[in-house]
Amino acid sequence: MTDLSNSPPLPAAPGVINRADYRPPAWLVPEIALDFALALDATRVRSTIRVEANPAGEPSSLLRLNGDGLAAREVLVDGQAHNDWRMDGGDLLIDLPGAAHEITIETLIDPSANTQLSGLYASGGMLCTQCEAEGFRRIAFFPDRPDVLSVYSVRMAGDKAAFPVLLANGNPVASGENADGTHWAEWHDPWPKPSYLFALVAGDLVATRDRFVTRSGRAVDLAIWVRQGDETRTGHAMRSLIASMKWDEEAYGREYDLDLFNIVAVSDFNAGAMENKGLNIFNTRYILADPETATDADYDAIESVVAHEYFHNWSGNRVTCRDWFQLSLKEGFTVLRDQQFSAAMGSAPVKRIEDVRILRAAQFPEDSGPLAHPIRPDSYQEISNFYTATVYNKGAEVIRMMTVLAGLERFRKGTDLYFERHDGEAATCEDFVRAIEDGAGLDLAQFRRWYAQAGTPRVEVSLTHAGGTARVTLRQTVPPTPGQPDKLPMVIPLRAALFDRTSGTHRGEELLVLTETEQSWTFDGFAEPPVLSINRGFSAPVAISSPASSADLLFLAKHDDDPFARYEAMQQLVVQHLVAAVEGRLGESERDAGRRAIGDAIAAVLADPALDDLMRGELLILPGEAYLAEQIPAVDPSRVHDEREALKAWLGAALGAQWRALHDRCSAVAYGLSAESRGARKLKTLALVFLAAADPADAAARAKRQYDAADNMTDRQGALMVLCGLEAPERAAALADFHDRFAGNMLVIDKWFSLQAGSLHPRAIEHVKALAGHPDFTLTNPNRVRALYMTFAANAGAFHAADGEGYRLLADLIVRLDPINGNVAARCVPPLGRWRKVEPQRAALMRAQLERIAAVPDLSRDVREQVTRSLEG
Numbered sequence: 001m002t003d004l005s006n007s008p009p010l011p012a013a014p015g016v017i018n019r020a021d022y023r024p025p026a027w028l029v030p031e032i033a034l035d036f037a038l039a040l041d042a043t044r045v046r047s048t049i050r051v052e053a054n055p056a057g058e059p060s061s062l063l064r065l066n067g068d069g070l071a072a073r074e075v076l077v078d079g080q081a082h083n084d085w086r087m088d089g090g091d092l093l094i095d096l097p098g099a100a101h102e103i104t105i106e107t108l109i110d111p112s113a114n115t116q117l118s119g120l121y122a123s124g125g126m127l128c129t130q131c132e133a134e135g136f137r138r139i140a141f142f143p144d145r146p147d148v149l150s151v152y153s154v155r156m157a158g159d160k161a162a163f164p165v166l167l168a169n170g171n172p173v174a175s176g177e178n179a180d181g182t183h184w185a186e187w188h189d190p191w192p193k194p195s196y197l198f199a200l201v202a203g204d205l206v207a208t209r210d211r212f213v214t215r216s217g218r219a220v221d222l223a224i225w226v227r228q229g230d231e232t233r234t235g236h237a238m239r240s241l242i243a244s245m246k247w248d249e250e251a252y253g254r255e256y257d258l259d260l261f262n263i264v265a266v267s268d269f270n271a272g273a274m275e276n277k278g279l280n281i282f283n284t285r286y287i288l289a290d291p292e293t294a295t296d297a298d299y300d301a302i303e304s305v306v307a308h309e310y311f312h313n314w315s316g317n318r319v320t321c322r323d324w325f326q327l328s329l330k331e332g333f334t335v336l337r338d339q340q341f342s343a344a345m346g347s348a349p350v351k352r353i354e355d356v357r358i359l360r361a362a363q364f365p366e367d368s369g370p371l372a373h374p375i376r377p378d379s380y381q382e383i384s385n386f387y388t389a390t391v392y393n394k395g396a397e398v399i400r401m402m403t404v405l406a407g408l409e410r411f412r413k414g415t416d417l418y419f420e421r422h423d424g425e426a427a428t429c430e431d432f433v434r435a436i437e438d439g440a441g442l443d444l445a446q447f448r449r450w451y452a453q454a455g456t457p458r459v460e461v462s463l464t465h466a467g468g469t470a471r472v473t474l475r476q477t478v479p480p481t482p483g484q485p486d487k488l489p490m491v492i493p494l495r496a497a498l499f500d501r502t503s504g505t506h507r508g509e510e511l512l513v514l515t516e517t518e519q520s521w522t523f524d525g526f527a528e529p530p531v532l533s534i535n536r537g538f539s540a541p542v543a544i545s546s547p548a549s550s551a552d553l554l555f556l557a558k559h560d561d562d563p564f565a566r567y568e569a570m571q572q573l574v575v576q577h578l579v580a581a582v583e584g585r586l587g588e589s590e591r592d593a594g595r596r597a598i599g600d601a602i603a604a605v606l607a608d609p610a611l612d613d614l615m616r617g618e619l620l621i622l623p624g625e626a627y628l629a630e631q632i633p634a635v636d637p638s639r640v641h642d643e644r645e646a647l648k649a650w651l652g653a654a655l656g657a658q659w660r661a662l663h664d665r666c667s668a669v670a671y672g673l674s675a676e677s678r679g680a681r682k683l684k685t686l687a688l689v690f691l692a693a694a695d696p697a698d699a700a701a702r703a704k705r706q707y708d709a710a711d712n713m714t715d716r717q718g719a720l721m722v723l724c725g726l727e728a729p730e731r732a733a734a735l736a737d738f739h740d741r742f743a744g745n746m747l748v749i750d751k752w753f754s755l756q757a758g759s760l761h762p763r764a765i766e767h768v769k770a771l772a773g774h775p776d777f778t779l780t781n782p783n784r785v786r787a788l789y790m791t792f793a794a795n796a797g798a799f800h801a802a803d804g805e806g807y808r809l810l811a812d813l814i815v816r817l818d819p820i821n822g823n824v825a826a827r828c829v830p831p832l833g834r835w836r837k838v839e840p841q842r843a844a845l846m847r848a849q850l851e852r853i854a855a856v857p858d859l860s861r862d863v864r865e866q867v868t869r870s871l872e873g
């Protein structure tokens with residue numbers, strides 16, 4: 001072995017990777033051939049790579065091949081046995097004499113022992129891969145970074161009875177059988193790709209097939225592979241796939257580029273799904289659906305995740321990321337694309353409201369806590385921790401703002417240019433922004449700060465009126481975040497309208513683009529002070545502070561022609577009331593007046609004949625506890641919970657007759673997938689929710705009837721959700737019935753766990769403890785872990801128990817799960833990291849649990865990073 005004096009210098013802080021340190025790879029790998037001898041507990045991998053010195057890189061004779069837990073059984077260079085290599089941590093280093101070589105390395109891996117579900121792993125007797133972000137290095141030694149693009153040829157052989165189906169990326173080339181009961185297949189993917197998009201599946205699967213003809217006439221064979229028995233539940237996923245393929249042609253001019261598109265559904269999966277070229281791999285929960293086992297929300301999630309992964313074929317695969325700091329390049333853009341698709345498939349206003357609700361519930365807390373980071377982070381220790389609501393959902397909002405600034409038509413010119421310029425490349429966020437600037441004709445110089453600065457900007461609005469002129473003044477502040485104490489002003493495009501109080505109309509929408517710390521706009525011709533509707537359509541991902549009176553909010557809730565703004569006025573009406581109540585700023589008469597105003601607004605929504613029921617449901621949903629808690633410093637989460645429940649109870653009682661009438665009306669609507677039928681189901685359970693808070697006995701009886709009459713999962717789950725929160729005799733029987741009825745259906749049993757972990761029941765925390773010991777519970781299935789613990793952590797009433805028991809439960813889980821699956825364990829840390837936002841006693845209890853986790857030796861890099869940042873930030 002040689003002394004490698006030309007090793008690169010060690011990074012300044014060990015374990016921290018900085019965006020500024022990016023260097024092009026010294027070596028490229030134009031081709032790779034992989035040969036697998038498959039078996040569940042011992043798979044032999046032989047990889048042959050052609051390496052070439054990168055003319056654009058700094059010349060180095062040293063080739064670094066990343067590995068994670070691999071041992072090389074044999075290393076050949078240019079066909080000759082080679083001993084001049086060494087290990088550096090998990091990586092294999094070879095010193096090479098020339099500028100082009102062929103290297104073959106053989107390794108042996110044990111998929112059945114791979115509980116991390118990263119790399120090649122076993123799930124229910126089948127073998128499958130998950131390589132994003134850095135899983136390929138758990139399969140073969142390779143420069144495992146997204147700017148190394150290779151053409152893949154894959155050969156695999158295995159027992160025909162155990163693995164009758166053998167799949168990989170691209171096209172099947174050849175296959176055959178051996179006399180010893182094994183068979184083999186060869187696949188070739190003509191499109192160069194980074195290693196994170198490699199995929200292989202071997203198992204006993206059945207396919208549902210269809211076909212799509214692209215607009216230029218390419219016939220594409222579509223197949224969705226599932227376990228025997230599940231093939232009756234793939235129809236919705238297949239319809240969603242076909243609709244996505246068509247929509248991407250029409251909306252973005254993007255056509256599919258292979259003759260085959262395979263999807264495989266697997267039960268054990270760390271994330272939602274994965275966009276591997278030509279072979280998407282999905283969590284079963286985003287594929288399988290039928291009316292008896294999947295809710296309307298499940299149907300929507302399937303449609304959007306199938307579309308998301310398909311859209312990655314262009315935004316992610318044809319144009320990929322230079323390095324993982326650019327993750328939002330593919331994820332933010334692809335989330336925007338899937339949101340636009342879902343909006344086109346159903347109700348666009350309802351979809352927009354749902355997306356904003358997710359942003360506020362998941363991303364706003366991230367942005368205001370210790371884990372805050374820009375959509376393009378500057379450093380990380382473990383990249384898996386950056387698959388966040390910020391990179392995904394705020395990333396989508398940032399690109400959506402470009403559509404607001406440019407208009408959809410010009411934005412499309414920008415994306416056309418982006419795809420044309422960077423096809424086949426590993427690109428950066430900067431490349432994307434420049435293509436939109438050039439193609440759409442925008443100047444995004446200052447706008448780029450959205451990529452660099454973390455934190456949710458706050459915009460203070462004031463409206464004055466004098467001498468027929470209305471003046472709108474906007475003032476922005478961007479809060480400090482970890483590592484970013486001082487911020488510069490952002491570009492904030494706010495769609496706005498000024499309403500005439502008497503006519504209830506406005507004269508057209510304005511786009512107010514705030515670029516300075518403070519700016520004013522004047523509008524003439526208003527005899528009376530107008531009502532301001534601002535951030536219509538949620539045109540910018542900011543928090544608006546507005547002194548709007550409840551009279552103005554009631555006006556907008558009734559008259560605003562922008563559906564999002566109407567929803568927002570309803571939300572603000574409730575937020576203002578509940579925040580004041582939690583902060584103890586309401587006297588009895590003010591509390592009564594506030595409740596009555598909300599009650600009147602809700603009664604008007606219930607009675608408005610112009611609303612469709614899906615939208616009506618949005619206007620009736622109270623703001624969530626997490627979003628409310630965000631607005632209150634040093635919050636006592638139990639006060640938020642209690643005040644919100646008290647308002648629900650008041651509304652349930654005050655509008656009791658209306659809720660009962662609504663439940664009756666909606667119960668008479670037959671099951672179907674039309675908007676009318678779905679709207680009825682949404683309102684049916686919503687009515688039960690309000691009734692349950694006011695009149696538990698009546699609600700329990702109604703819920704029981706809804707449960708017994710249910711011919712679909714939306715009604716059944718909704719009824720059981722309400723029963724789960726009540727100390728009612730109907731509760732236990734319904735839970736037992738549900739478990740028996742769906743025994744063996746993993747996805748529905750997940751719901752059974754979730755309903756109890758997320759319930760309003762006063763003893764929910766005890767239920768969670770008991771469920772952790774239930775025979776159906778396991779730490780090795782991420783869906784099951786999330787169903788129990790992530791649902792529990794989002795259930796503020798239970799998780800924030802004053803004695804800290806909820807925090808202890810979650811910390812116990814993290815410590816036990818970490819050695820099994822560090823990726824999933826790390827995703828459970830953020831709820832404990834909110835301690836700075838919470839009142840001091842609970843904050844101390846949360847910190848204590850973080851410190852307890854931090855003291856555990858040998859934590860995964862994933863959990864170590866999240867816990868450290870949560871304590872420091």
Ligand code: TRP
Pocket residue numbers: 130132133270271272273274275308309331384387823
């Ligand atoms: N790229 C996937 C997506 O569509 C995300 C993903 C799949 C992922 N598997 C993962 C992220 C494993 C982290 C770990 O968004």
Ligand code: ZN
Pocket residue numbers: 308312330331334
């Ligand atoms: Zn994605």
